[in-house]
Amino acid sequence: MSTERPPAGDSDRYGLAALTKPAALVRLAGIATVVFAIAAAFAGTAGWFSPGRLDPARMIDRFEAVNGQHPGFRRNHAKGVCLTGWFDSNGAGARLSTASVFAIGRLPVIGRFALAGGLPMMPDGPSAVRSLALEFRLPGGQQWRTGMNDIPVFPLKDPRAFYEQLGATAPDPKTGRPDPAAVQAFFAAHPESARALALIKAQPFSSGFANATYNSLNAFVFVDGAGTERPVRWSMVPLDAFAPEPADTPADSNYLFDALATRVKSAPVQWRLVLTVGRPGDPTNDATLPWPADREHVDAGTLTVMALQGEDTGACRDVNFDPLVLPTGIAASDDPLLSARSAAYSQSFTRREGEAKPPSAVRPDKGS
Numbered sequence: 001m002s003t004e005r006p007p008a009g010d011s012d013r014y015g016l017a018a019l020t021k022p023a024a025l026v027r028l029a030g031i032a033t034v035v036f037a038i039a040a041a042f043a044g045t046a047g048w049f050s051p052g053r054l055d056p057a058r059m060i061d062r063f064e065a066v067n068g069q070h071p072g073f074r075r076n077h078a079k080g081v082c083l084t085g086w087f088d089s090n091g092a093g094a095r096l097s098t099a100s101v102f103a104i105g106r107l108p109v110i111g112r113f114a115l116a117g118g119l120p121m122m123p124d125g126p127s128a129v130r131s132l133a134l135e136f137r138l139p140g141g142q143q144w145r146t147g148m149n150d151i152p153v154f155p156l157k158d159p160r161a162f163y164e165q166l167g168a169t170a171p172d173p174k175t176g177r178p179d180p181a182a183v184q185a186f187f188a189a190h191p192e193s194a195r196a197l198a199l200i201k202a203q204p205f206s207s208g209f210a211n212a213t214y215n216s217l218n219a220f221v222f223v224d225g226a227g228t229e230r231p232v233r234w235s236m237v238p239l240d241a242f243a244p245e246p247a248d249t250p251a252d253s254n255y256l257f258d259a260l261a262t263r264v265k266s267a268p269v270q271w272r273l274v275l276t277v278g279r280p281g282d283p284t285n286d287a288t289l290p291w292p293a294d295r296e297h298v299d300a301g302t303l304t305v306m307a308l309q310g311e312d313t314g315a316c317r318d319v320n321f322d323p324l325v326l327p328t329g330i331a332a333s334d335d336p337l338l339s340a341r342s343a344a345y346s347q348s349f350t351r352r353e354g355e356a357k358p359p360s361a362v363r364p365d366k367g368s
Contacts, residue, residue: 067118080114082314093300099329148214154287231278310360
């Protein structure tokens with residue numbers, strides 16, 4: 001994963017030095033969208049919020065208030081495209097987990113590429129956080145669902161911080177932009193978020209979906225055949241060579257999705273599933289903190305994406321990529337964001353399943 005700085009003119013995409021400037025606040029909104037996607041509901045999360053104040057329904061109401069009504073689409077990561085392919089396990093992960101996904105062999109996979117944000121027709125842009133969600137279909141009816149993003153850490157530590165960040169970055173009705181003083185106050189109160197954003201700032205976005213590295217961000221627990229538990233994070237590392245997106249790339253209707261469709265049609269696109277094994281003391285309940293670079297990395301196999309489909313007809317349309325849908329051998333960690341994500345995704349899924357399905361925002365079969 002590259003750690004070089006962004007090209008000139010884009011170095012403050014996620015910086016904190018000029019958060020009071022309108023352009024910086026717009027960039028901060030790019031991070032806020034992925035924040036929405038990863039930690040968007042808090043009822044039942046360690047009792048931090050009373051049911052009368054906040055629950056998954058009210059949080060999804062906030063999505064709709066911020067982004068408008070878009071029936072049939074996901075309330076966040078609304079613009080996306082379905083994928084189909086398979087995962088070839090090389091067996092290396094089997095010593096860490098009994099999950100059948102790590103046994104040598106091939107498994108079918110469906111999934112979704114998307115952009116963070118609740119606007120299904122939003123233009124693609126260089127500041128958009130990109131995501132990859134997958135459902136591995138295992139023998140015996142088990143599944144493994146995972147949602148990953150192309151940033152190295154998560155900007156917020158827990159649901160309380162997320163809730164406070166929502167208030168701090170809410171647009172002022174008079175200006176249409178967040179109040180700079182509120183933004184500065186939030187980061188002063190949450191130095192862990194400031195540190196996380198500095199790490200995000202230091203890593204440029206790739207030039208497209210196909211050469212991006214996607215990270216789990218949250219920690220999970222792998223259980224081996226002897227019952228030994230280990231903390232693990234994972235990444236999908238592309239076989240396509242990394243290239244940074246030029247800083248002057250203009251926002252355009254579907255250029256990222258169109259480039260992905262062209263790439264997939266020319267040849268299958270592949271990623272290596274790399275498991276990062278934590279050690280005692282490595283944080284499992286704080287996604288703002290990276291683990292040391294010297295942790296063990298296990299190449300567990302290869303994901304191959306063979307084809308893309310529009311969401312109105314594709315296999316991913318009716319899938320809720322709940323991060324707590326886990327097979328035997330993988331368990332949730334103590335990260336408080338996991339239950340929050342699960343609750344929010346369920347609420348969003350319930351609403352859109354009761355709505356008519358509009359044409360997909362991205363149509364790879366028709367050149368978008």
